[in-house]
Structure formats: C-alpha cells, structure tokens
Amino acid sequence: MNIFETLESEVRSYCRGWPTTFDKATGSFLYDESGKEYLDFFAGAGSLNYGHNNPLLKRAVIDYMLADGVTHSLDMNTVAKRELLESFEDIVLKPRALDYKVMFPGPAGANAVEAALKLARKVTGRESIINFTNAFHGMTLGALSVTGNSMKRSGAGIPLVHATPMPYDNYFDGQTPDFLFFERLLADSGSGLNEPAAVIVETVQGEGGINAARVEWLRGLAELCQRHGILLIVDDVQMGCGRTGPFFSFEVAGIRPDIVCLSKSIGGYGLPLALTLLKPELDVWEPGEHNGTFRGVNPAFVAATEALKVYWRDDKLEKSTLAKGEQVGRELTGLVESYPDVPMRAKGRGLARGLQFGDARLAGKVCATAFELGLLMETSGPDGEVVKLMPPLTISDDELERGLSVLARSVKGALA
Amino acid sequence: MNIFETLESEVRSYCRGWPTTFDKATGSFLYDESGKEYLDFFAGAGSLNYGHNNPLLKRAVIDYMLADGVTHSLDMNTVAKRELLESFEDIVLKPRALDYKVMFPGPAGANAVEAALKLARKVTGRESIINFTNAFHGMTLGALSVTGNSMKRSGAGIPLVHATPMPYDNYFDGQTPDFLFFERLLADSGSGLNEPAAVIVETVQGEGGINAARVEWLRGLAELCQRHGILLIVDDVQMGCGRTGPFFSFEVAGIRPDIVCLSKSIGGYGLPLALTLLKPELDVWEPGEHNGTFRGVNPAFVAATEALKVYWRDDKLEKSTLAKGEQVGRELTGLVESYPDVPMRAKGRGLARGLQFGDARLAGKVCATAFELGLLMETSGPDGEVVKLMPPLTISDDELERGLSVLARSVKGALA
C-alpha cells in the first residue's frame, strides 16, 4: 500500500479511477511519474480552461513572485487586486454592458455560492431557495443544501432544508410545458411552497450529466423570476470563463442574472479564486459581514488578470471554443449513430460535452478504457451514466482530434 | 473614488482600517505602492507564520512551476502530494505519536471545519454540536452555525441551528467550576440539550479576542468528551502550525482530539490549503462523499512540504516562538501596569497575543495610530476591544522590539 492508501482518507475519489501518480503537466497533457502522457479531456473539472502551466500565465505569476509581490492579503487593497478589478471591468463587464459589483467570497466556488445564498436571503428577508434537479453547487453546508446528489447530501449528517428542487429543462423529455409545476406552485397561495428568496441555476449542469438548458428555458426562468420578485443566481463556476463559448455561459440567452458565481478557471492557472457578482442595488452587506482568510490570493489575481488580457480582449477564444464544440458535438452524434442498438445520447454546449449511455456501466468502461489509452475523461450524471468531455479551451485541433479518436476507440472497446 | 470603492462590494473590511494599497512584501514587512513600509503584526491572520515571500518557500514553489509540475489535481495522486503526506507523517505525526488520517477538504479553513462537522455527525448519527462563546470557525453555513459573532451570524439570512454555545474557559472570571453548566446539562436527561455529536473548540480564540484556554480546562474538556462519547474537534486553523509554540496548539495540554482542522499557515506561503485530520476509526467516508475542486493545489503542497522540512524537523522555531511570546507577554503586562487607571488586560499564548481594553474604542485607536506609525495590527473580540498581535513566527528580535515600541507609542497616543 502506498501512502495515499495508508494516510489519506477514504474520501479520496479521482485517484481511484485514475490509478497512477501524476507529476508534470503542460498544455493539454498530464504526465505521470513514469513519464506516460495523458491527454486531458477533464481540465481540472473546468479549472484549467487555458491548459496546464500555460506559459503566459506562468510567466506572469513567477514574475510577480520574484518581485516579492504581496501573496496573501485578505481583503486589503493591493496593486494586483486593482489590476484584476480594472481588467474585469474593462474586458468583461463593460463590453457586455453588465453592471455588477464584485465580491471576493473566499477561494472556491462553494464560497461564491454560500455568499450568493446569504445575500439573496438578506436582501429579500426570505429563507427558501429553489434549486434544480441534478444541480451541483458545492459541499459546504449552504451549497450542499442546493445540490441534488443524494450520496453527497447524506454526507451532511443533518436534514438539508430551505431548498425545494424544481425540474430542470427537459426533465420530462418535453412532455410538460416549461415551469408548469414551478409557476403553478408560485401562483397558488395554498401550494405550501415557501416563498423563495432566489433561484439558483447552472446553464449547463456539469456534474449533473452535461445537461444544457435551452436558451428559451433560461429566458423563461429569468422572466419568471422577475415577475415573482425572486432573485436569479447563475452558478457559472464550471460553465463560465468561456467553457460554453462566451465568457459567461448565460450570454447566449441574453439574460442578466441578479447574482453570478464564478470560480474554477477565473484564476486561470488552477489557483483558487472565486468571485460573486451582484447587481449594485443588492450590495447591502455590512463591512466584514462575510469574510474569510483566502480572499486575497494575489498570484491568482495576477494569473486571472493575464488570462483576461490574453484571451478575452477579442472573440478569438470564444469563436474557437464554439467551433471546437461543434466538432466534438458532430463526433458524438456520429458515435451515437454508429451504434443504433445502444441507447446513447450526445449532449452539451461549447466545450462542455457529454455522451450519455443508457447503461451507466458502459460510461464507466469507456472512461476506464480511455485512461488506459492515455485520455482522461470522467463520468458525470446521477448514476455516472455520462462520459464528460471538457478539454482545455486552448486545445489544438490535432490534440482534439486525437482525443476524439481515442474516445471512439474507447467506446468501441467498451461496447465490444 | 478608486476602483475598490466603485467596483468592489461593500463587504470589504480590512481595506477600511488600512486605507492604502499594498504592493510588495518580504519577511515581516509589507510595502504600499508609495513605498511606505509596514511592520506586520497581523501575518495574514495567521496564514503567514513563516513571513511574506519566505525565500526558501518561494524558491521551492517557483522551481516547481518552472519544472511544469502539476498545478491543479483535485484528489488525484501527485508527486507533490505524496511528498507532503510523507513529510507530514514523518515530521509532524510520528514524532508526536499521533495517529491520524489526512483529508483534503477544500482550500480553506472553513472547508476543514465543514468536513469535520459532517464527519462527526455521520459517525455518531447525532446532529447537534457544542461550540463555545466567542468561537470563530468560518463563514460557510456549517462553520457559521458554530461561530459566535452575532453580526456575522445574522448574515446567514436563516436561523442558525444545531449548535448550542457553552461558556469558554474563564467566561465567568473563575466564579464557577469548569464545565459546571455543560456537565450538568449532559448528566440531566431532562435538560433539553440535544445529545451532541461533537464539541468544536479553539485552544486560543483568535477572532474571539485572544482568549487562551488553560491547559487544565482543555484537559477537562477532552476528558468530558471521552466520558460522554462526544467527539472532540480542535479547530487549529489559526493557532496551529506553531502559532502558540508547538506545531499543534493542543500539544501543551497533552490531549488527542478526535478531529483536527488545519489551514492558514499549513500552506506556508499564503496559498490556500486545508487539512482535516481524523482518527482512523472515524474514516467512514464514502469515496467522493465530500469533494471540491481546489483540494489539489500543488504549489501549496510544495510550499507546505518545504515549510515542514525547514521549520519543524527540530524544535528551534517552537522554542523561539515561546521565547518571543514571553517577551511580548512581558511587554503587554508592562503596558497594563503603566496605566493603572485604564482597564487593560494582557492575554494570549505563544505569538498569539492580545491587549484588551475596557473601552473598545481605545483598541481601535491604538490600531489606527499604529497604522500611521507603520505597524499593522487588527482588533478582535466581540466588540473589537482587543489589540491582536500576531507577528510572523520568523520575525527577528529587532523587528519584534521595533513593533513593540510602536505599540507602546500607539497606546500612549491613544490614551493621550
């Protein structure tokens, strides 16, 4: 037994599916300590949209460290933070005519969600939250209470309350009108639904199985929220920062959420960083009412600023992501069509793609085979029935094709 | 108005007390963008025990990055993680004959606390937690529910339940026996106290006002927990990693908590890292039952490993911390005695020290004056009545004396 098995808690999981020890990583590749190369269609669960050890970001971070830039600053003002704020305003918010204030809620996506839920409750004076089936928002108690996965929920050890799940887009395969249940419960003063402070939604559910909500559903949701005075929180932790094409995943629907959660790739380099964006009129926080030690990770500020400047001053990355996404989509559709007898389904948007199997074991087999063949992909969905494809956005065409080819071989192998 | 005021949320707080913009930092000093030097008696709220941009740690991190070491790995096995686990076992656990399993609960102290609470509930099948007056454990919902500060609690927007506060050591100035209330409630089957899963405690309450529990109180608490089958969680996020002298703050009491929370300085360099340590028999987690994106921040693993190797292979740092702590303690006692008419009190252990004022405004004035004079200290305590002194453990004698001299001037100025 190695030290991971003897010393680390049983809670560890990725290391079980990928039984090797990784050492180096560049661009779209990871290397284990034996030197074996793995093409990465996982990208740190969306934290490495710009690839591993992206040289431009690495240079910026190392230069900052060499110059003895402040590393850790809580919410003190620093030069690095100012540059991030300025870049975020100039490159992200202004061009999209988005008027948000920026909160640093802590280092991780769950902190962004916790802050969003707190704020929504504080602003509205209501306590109840609407979440969606198969949502994933994090493991801290507030975030977990709006997460769907029953195994993770049971880890709480206390009843998770104050949230009511509503059916996500297409939950009933189109046999009911959108928001039928939600609208009816809201309209009916005898429904027993506690009046919600907010709705929290992912535009594409990553952990939930790469379920991409239609833009008209997202628009309908935003409209419903506005009509009922419910705040709309978009959790863009995994799908933001260009994963689906545009910087924010909700841009495609033309909606303006009241609160937006960002993390994962916002730091660019895989360093922990999270932002909660809020409409100015919602900024009713008392100073220090929400705080935390790791809100000022300046190397992450530096990498984030550099990533914005390199990748978001023009629309090249967005267009390339959309194009590559289309390519992946076509490949997946092709696979589905190649095996007419096997229940499969191609899913997703941008470079968040999934191949869903009727039999969850097949999805697991595909990923295991791919790992053998040097391709990292994880499963998602409530039963692990979806092979999830999330390569770095910076992946080259050759790498992408190579990965898709391994995927095809893995599917073939799994179905053999 | 600068961009911090226009774009950042009103929730920001440290930047209000220290109204400048910091740029560089080395060792015990921060520098603002005008070049003004600030001696740091704050140390990132305990995250920078080894000083800013510690050259040994910096070198290790930069070398790792230059070599394209894996940056972000969730809970995959990596070489950097193995080295951290091995170092932690060899340098920290084995010499202290501590038998813990190590869990990576997420990047921040609150994650360590959330995981500890979940696990305690899962293991015992009970939901209630005992916390202490003036406790601080974090801002995510689970951690907030065991935190005392009423302003921060009210930020939750929902009733915070499942925790009952007990009086911390010396809460009644010695007029009652230790654990009088707690023991009586536990012994009385009609008391109305829900049977607790766990007690969560800080050995020295940092945010609560540098309240140092006596070792006999800590021993009494551990003994009480064992007698009643209640798990004992020590939140060593701020007071661990040598802040009070020994690596774990509870060592001085000779107790063995069931679960230990570490963060802040465990990463050494100010990068987010947290650990939850648990007795092996408590390791009942399902794989993936608690997860999170930023559990594998390898640069932090590298810095953590280096910090352990440099500072904890012998007892030099521990001894120096104790000696410097004594020195600070003497200085504070001297200050108290210098102003017999002003209600003041010297508090703390190791290099976690406090000067408590009867009038909280005076504490605020002292810190404001110190800032003008180039010394960073924050207030703590429920009303901000305590000037909190937490210099880096690596501070030199000269720097320490300089800081204490500025403190003395600041007190004099505030009392003038």
Added chain:
Amino acid sequence: MNIFETLESEVRSYCRGWPTTFDKATGSFLYDESGKEYLDFFAGAGSLNYGHNNPLLKRAVIDYMLADGVTHSLDMNTVAKRELLESFEDIVLKPRALDYKVMFPGPAGANAVEAALKLARKVTGRESIINFTNAFHGMTLGALSVTGNSMKRSGAGIPLVHATPMPYDNYFDGQTPDFLFFERLLADSGSGLNEPAAVIVETVQGEGGINAARVEWLRGLAELCQRHGILLIVDDVQMGCGRTGPFFSFEVAGIRPDIVCLSKSIGGYGLPLALTLLKPELDVWEPGEHNGTFRGVNPAFVAATEALKVYWRDDKLEKSTLAKGEQVGRELTGLVESYPDVPMRAKGRGLARGLQFGDARLAGKVCATAFELGLLMETSGPDGEVVKLMPPLTISDDELERGLSVLARSVKGALA
C-alpha cells in the same frame, strides 16, 4: 363593542362571517339568541356528522355523567374506553378486515397528525414528509409544516421545513400523467429530494377547496408508496366518519394506509377526541413517548361508542350519505349549467361538496347571502373561491332540499 370584540383576540374568524351569537342547536339547525333559525350546511367543519345534540348521543353522555362515570383519565384504563375500543374493533375494523392498533394522541385532529408524523419519522429514520398542494392538517407546528395555506404558514414565525409539496390530483387539469414529478424525483438519485419518511394525504381536501382525488389516483399513490418504502398517512380527520359515504374515506379506493388520522366526528357529539390508527408493525412507541393531558375524555368515548353502535352497525347511513351526496351533486351541476357565462364548477364526493367560482368574491357573496337567508356555509380553497357544503349526514331530505333551495337563491342573488 361587545365582549367578543373587546376581550377576544383578533385571531377569531368564523364570528366575523356569521355576525350573530348562537345559543341553541338541534339536529340540522342552530339558533341564535334572538331565536333566528339557521340551517347548518357546515356541521362544525365536519365534527357534527350526526347533527347537533343528537338525542341518542346526548342521552348516553348525560347518563354517563349522572352515574358519575370517570370524566378525565389520561391514558388510564376505563370502562368507557374499553367499550369504545371494543366497538371500534367490532364495528369498524373487523368488518373491513383492517388490522390497526389504536393510539389516543390528544384531543384534536392536529394531535393525530403530529403523532402520525412523529411515528413515521421514528419508524423510518427519515425526516422528510411529502404533503400535497392545498393540504390542511392543522395549526400545531408539525401539522402546520405539512399544511399549504401561506397565510397560516406565515403564522409560524419560523421557516417551515422538512416537507415538500407535490401536486394533488388534477392539479394540472389532467395535462400531466399522475405522479409524473413525484415518481421522477424519487427515481432520480440526483433529484435533490430528501428521501421521504411518509406521504400525508386527504382523500378529499376540505379546506383546500373540496378537491376530491380520484380513486385511481389514490390507488396510484398507495402503490407508489409501497414501491418506494414510504409510509402512507391518510388524514381522515374531516373526511372520515362517513363524510364521503363509507366510514373511512379511503375505502372507496380499496387502499390500506399505514397510518390513519381520525378526529372531528369520531367523538360524535362535538366533544374533542382523536385517534391515530397504525399498522401493528409500526407500533414501536416507547410507553409515554407521546403523551398529553386530554387523551381520556370519557364523555367523548361514550358518545363515540354510541355513534358507532347507532350508525355503523349497518350500511344505512353510508347509503343515505351517498344518495344525498348525489342529490347535492346534481343540484350543483344544475347550478353550474344554469349560469353558462359564470365560471363555476361542482366538486366533491359524498356529503362533502363544493361549488367553485372563478371569482372568489362571488363565493363569499353567496355565503353571506345564504347567512342572511338562514343557511350556514363557509368558503374554502386558497382564495376562498369555493362554497363548501357539509350538512350533517343525518339531515332529512326536506332539510336538504330546503338548504339547496336557499343555496340556489343565494347564488342567484350573488350573481345579480
């Protein structure tokens, strides 16, 4: 101002709609202190199925009191209780081949519900309950948490949690399959629905607007519960004791709930009495684990026993209720057809009938007019849009016709 206005709390409500002071009552009639006669289509909200001061029941109660029978006995054994238990077993349970144990949970329907919820949670080790839109189960905290009405819910002053409302039968006017949402959430381990201990349902929702679930829906619900290991609680407080024809309202569906709540007319004479019936295998209570002062109201036992003996030894009352119910139904349908331009709808089963108006003000007007004309009816439904007809089951044909004629006049008047 009279003493009701000066001394009684503003919470009073029936006295506002029926602004007089009642004095005497017999059979189907109430009389106010001026001697004005009111035909009672309300029947104590279902507590007076056998009419006011039913002479047979009155005789039994008075004889018992005159003989100095024990009045108040908590859960001591008494002769009167034995007779009730024996009668209940012989007349109610055995002929229906129902195998239940009988619990005396306290004097009112809410106590029966509170005990049922406690027991379901204790037996299953789960905490969550499924209730239905527009459910009404009572005003104590546990019962209120499964009640739909938002005004009443807001009276709790704390968030009402641990219950999730599902759509009642026909909630979407037949446009979705039965249990579409419920089944899907249960089947999906990622749905976010906490695993339910029990479902609580009324077969006909009285307060909710005389919504009668179809028998196939009830059967589907029972089957769903069995399939998923969820306990089925039928709250038969208002619809039991023959209101819809058979003794238990669920008999028509041929289902066997795990737990049944009875109250209102079980005492027969309007005296407080409630029963919780539970399958023998669920009887895991510790002695005294649920208790209460008014569990032994012996005059109510006596009246209950007499009512069972008089009315339930044969099927006369059941048949007559069904026949009269049909008559009322026809009358209501006729009214609906008479006013093709006014959105109206006839609802209900047995002698629980309702006339729903598209415009809730009309329902209020109908009841107000009827009161003027000497007929007592209340409104129900979330907006008070349903005129509710619940005459005593012992009403004579003449009285029923007289009442229906007043109803017709009242509708005409309201629509004028």
Added chain:
Amino acid sequence: MNIFETLESEVRSYCRGWPTTFDKATGSFLYDESGKEYLDFFAGAGSLNYGHNNPLLKRAVIDYMLADGVTHSLDMNTVAKRELLESFEDIVLKPRALDYKVMFPGPAGANAVEAALKLARKVTGRESIINFTNAFHGMTLGALSVTGNSMKRSGAGIPLVHATPMPYDNYFDGQTPDFLFFERLLADSGSGLNEPAAVIVETVQGEGGINAARVEWLRGLAELCQRHGILLIVDDVQMGCGRTGPFFSFEVAGIRPDIVCLSKSIGGYGLPLALTLLKPELDVWEPGEHNGTFRGVNPAFVAATEALKVYWRDDKLEKSTLAKGEQVGRELTGLVESYPDVPMRAKGRGLARGLQFGDARLAGKVCATAFELGLLMETSGPDGEVVKLMPPLTISDDELERGLSVLARSVKGALA
C-alpha cells in the same frame, strides 16, 4: 390479554403503573370496576382541581346539554362563550388589574403553548426561544421543542431546534448567581446565542419534578426579559387555576407576563379547554391565522364559567389551598426528617408538592405501594425520582390526612 393490550398502542403509560380499570369517580375518589376506592392525589395531572364530577359543575353542564345549548362552535360567538369571557374578565382579570386579551388556541395546553410561541415569533420577528432545564410544555412539535425530557424529545424524529435551555432556578444548588449564564450570553454579542423572541417558563415545574422557582428568581426573570426586550411567556397550564394558591401561579411574584398559557383545570370538569392570554399590544394576529376545530367546546365553557363563579369570587379556595399546602409540606418535611439516612427532599408550593428521593427506584416503589393501598400518585422528574402530590384543591381535611397517612405508610414500606 385484554383489549387495552391487544388493540391500544404501546405508547400508553398511566395504565401500566395503575393496572386496573376505572369506572366511577366523585370528589377526591376514583373507583375501579371492582368497586375498589382510590384516593386521588393526581387529579388528572392538574385537570381536576375541583374534584371528580363536581356536582355544581356537573349540574351546569347537564342543564346546558338538556337545554340543547350549542355544543361545538369553533370560534363562532355563543352565549356560553360570552358568559365565560365576562366571568373571566370580571372574576379573574379585573380584580388582579390584568389587561389581557383572550385567545382560544385549541382544546389542550399544547395548543396554548403553540399559539404563544407563534405569536412571540410573529411579534418580534425572531425565531429563537429560551426554555428551561426540565421544562414540560407539550408533545406537539412546537411545544416539544421547548420541552426538556430527552425520551420525549427523541420521539420527534427530527432535530428539535430554535430553543436553547437555560438553568432553572436552583439548578446549581445556589452555587451561581441567578441568570449568570443567561445574562452573560445576552450581553455578549459574540456569545453565539440567537437573539430570543421569548422566554417560556413554568413557575413550578410539575413534570420536571415539582421544582418551585423562588419568587425573587421569577421577578429577576421578568426584569431580565423586560430589559432585553424578550417576551415572557408563563406556561400556567398545570400550575394555574389555583394549584399553588392564587388563580395564576405567578401572582405571588407580582410579575405580569406578556403571554400566559392556561388549560387543564380552566375547564373545571376535565373537559378540554385552553386559553392563551396576551397583552393587548401583542394582538397582531390576522383573522384565522391560527385556528382549529375544537376551540369552541361549549360544555367546557359552561363548566369553566361555573367554576369561576363558585370558586374564585372570593379567596376561600386560595386560602384553603395555601393552608393545605402548608400541611402537606410539613408532612413531607417530617418524612424527610424521619429518615435521616435516606436522601430525600420535600419540594413544592401550594398543593403542588413533591417528595424527591436520591434513588429514583424508591419513588417508584412508593407510588406502587400507595396504589396497592388505594392512593393514586405519580412520579415526576427526569428520572422519575419525585413522588408528586397533587390532590384536588377541594379535598377535605380528612381525605388529605388519610392520603398523607397512606403516603407515610408507603414510604415506610418502600424503605423497608
């Protein structure tokens, strides 16, 4: 096995300690079906302060029924209710210069408590309640959450939250100042105590073991509540209606609670009735915001009115209760002194008296022996360590002496 054992739920409890079947009852006596006479020192747990089948009350109730007075009226105005309100105002409130509005919350004490808690939360906008160690307030979810007994609490099946227990008077045998812990937690904004809406207290804890709070403690509590803007709820369900001498048990302390709960003997005859009294400025209920079917039990109104007129128009009953209480107290003290080697303690006030044993089994033995000898007494206290003496207030001197003599014999027997 008899039908109680075969058909009634295992939850039954009094019938286990008193294994016979009661039939008749008059004054201070119960008779089982074999004709055996039992002197009643239990009095329906305080519901039969005026004795069994009190002839004056019986006459009034029977006359009312014979005249076909309305039995069941929800919260409609009735003549019987008017007479109760007028009598309550004239005989109870006015002479004591108490200005309360009267609410009919449902038939039982728990309803009075549920309504009080709801109202306190609604008025203050806070959710947290302070209860006391060994409190008993009822079995419905809200009332249970402020009850101390752990066995009964565990029956809830969900975590009972929103209440924090404080030490009742003399909980630490006088070794700490009154309210030391409570005051300190309230004063300390970092204590972690949720700001309370209300305190709920019994002046003498009946179920908790006949713990009589000193009047100065009650005054201190009332003063503390006023100072902190916390509502004071006195649960006088068991100790009101003259049990301790005066009509309200709190009169002796000269305090004016914000809300008072009455039930048990308010109905006089053992019929279910409860009242919640509230200061007029707290009467913020919406009409119907709290309701319930059995709020208008007119026979209970009639008996209540008669009891007020017969027993509370002068101070004879109050004086006699105090005198008899003194007599019982002397007897108990004498018993304690007779057995200097057996840890025993005499407790109580008025005719709520207790004899506490160091060894709870002795208390059980005393009650069992007394039952054999024809005297009904129950145990109370968290471990059943207190023999509880609560005879009817109308008990004659001879009966009282006879009972005390049986008690003495039972103690002797138990200690033999």
